[in-house]
Amino acid sequence: MVTGVALLGVCILISFLIALERGGEDVALKVEGLTLTTVWRAWIKDGKPTDIDLSRYIGETSVQLSVLTNQFRVSDISYQARFGLRSARFSRPGLLVITEGGEFIWADDKDSPRLVNASVKFD
Numbered sequence: 352m353v354t355g356v357a358l359l360g361v362c363i364l365i366s367f368l369i370a371l372e373r374g375g376e377d378v379a380l381k382v383e384g385l386t387l388t389t390v391w392r393a394w395i396k397d398g399k400p401t402d403i404d405l406s407r408y409i410g411e412t413s414v415q416l417s418v419l420t421n422q423f424r425v426s427d428i429s430y431q432a433r434f435g436l437r438s439a440r441f442s443r444p445g446l447l448v449i450t451e452g453g454e455f456i457w458a459d460d461k462d463s464p465r466l467v468n469a470s471v472k473f474d
């Protein structure tokens with residue numbers, strides 16, 4: 352039973368990674384959004400420590416993950432950034448940010464920041 356569930360999980364992951372290669376920017380945002388969400392949830396579970404050791408939350412990865420303390424202003428609303436990452440998966444240079452409240456912001460290196468849907472729902 353456990354082997355069947357594990358095999359199903361691996362198949363779903365492989366399908367997701369294949370979709371990433373074919374799906375473009377939207378899928379890249381969702382995959383990296385999942386990385387940020389995982390780190391963000393673990394940080395909350397740890398009581399939101401101010402002295403953040405990222406190695407506690409993530410192993411080796413090809414993304415550049417950072418702790419952020421700045422604010423982003425989008426449509427006259429300020430968002431407190433918590434974590435951000437850069438990835439070769441993104442089609443243009445920029446930073447995907449998760450805020451204190453769990454919102455995602457795309458901070459393009461050349462354009463104004465904007466809210467994006469980078470969350471993944473598993474039903």
